[in-house]
Amino acid sequence: MEQLNFNNELSGKITLVTGGTKGTGRAIAERLLQAGATVIVTARNAPEKENSNMHFIPSDLSKAEDGQKLVSEVLSTYGRLDILINNLGSSVTPAGGFAALTDEDWESTLQANLLAPVRLDRGFLPQMIERKSGVIIHIASIQGKLPLYDSTLPYAASKAALINYSKSLSNEVTPKGVRVLTVSPGWINxxxxxxxxxxxxxxxxxxxxxxxxxxxxxxxxxxxxxxAEPQEVAEFIGFLVSPRAAYLTGTNFVMDGGTVPTI
Ligand SMILES: NC(=O)c1ccc[n+]([C@@H]2O[C@H](COP(=O)([O-])OP(=O)(O)OC[C@H]3O[C@@H](n4cnc5c(N)ncnc54)[C@H](OP(=O)(O)O)[C@@H]3O)[C@@H](O)[C@H]2O)c1
The missing domain is CATH 1.10.1220 (Arc Repressor Mutant)
Structure with a gap:
């Protein structure tokens, strides 16, 4: 096994974090930067705290055309993408169970939580496969396994679909050199x-x-x-995308302080 340098282990890597301007995404972007990566972040609005070391590209990833534009801009600017962190997630539908939800609620939730990562993966995978190298992370949620029907029904269903899709994608592209992993956090502060x-x-x-x-x-x-603190989730992701995790693929890592009561 090659000698690993933990401090600068992502030096030379081009990385993209969706929803990387706030919360967990911001912490992940900062962790990747600390590991020496080139970091691109995307969200609808520019970050409140500018970091001149990060490249911000605006996009609304619930819209297919914005996803396509983002892929084109990243590939034309950097020539490739090594690490894709599909961190964006959204739960803005009303509480109240099945009867409170419209088709629009379901569609907007599925767009942000499932179709946005599906589209970005489809856009970035061909060049990863061509180079036989790349890592894709999907941030899901324990709600993919532990749904709260009263408050987050479409969110939980979309995250369950994301976990399932991530496993399928890993089965397909791991033999072609791309690792695909899911992280399912519990509540994050x-x-x-x-x-x-x-x-x-x-x-x-x-x-x-x-x-x-x-x-x-x-x-x-x-x-x-x-x-969990956002930095604790980011630390784990920093490990998963690094050469230290070279044999990890196809797994859904639950990171919830023990919340899910079953094995
Ligand atoms: N927080 C928790 O307790 C928790 C628990 C389990 C799982 N998770 C998962 O962890 C991930 C991060 O969650 P978080 O709570 O840290 O997020 P957050 O603090 O709410 O931040 C969301 C980020 O996504 C961006 N965003 C929202 N809608 C977007 C869109 N349509 N297109 C592009 N960017 C968009 C936001 O910026 P703009 O508003 O400017 O677009 C922001 O940068 C999500 O996948 C979430 O489901 C969170």
């Missing part, structure tokens, strides 16, 4: 999560700590006693 807790607390006239406990209870408890 992003800025958006913190704001959401504040909102729950305000609406229920409770403290943020009580709201936090309420969310953990709804998940059936988190044995670790807290959500």
């Amino acid at each position: 992003t800025t958006a999560s913190k704001a959401w807790l504040g909102e729950i607390a305000r609406n229920a006239n409770s403290t943020v700590e009580e709201a936090r406990q309420g969310v953990m209870d709804a998940l059936g408890g988190i044995p670790f006693g807290r959500p």
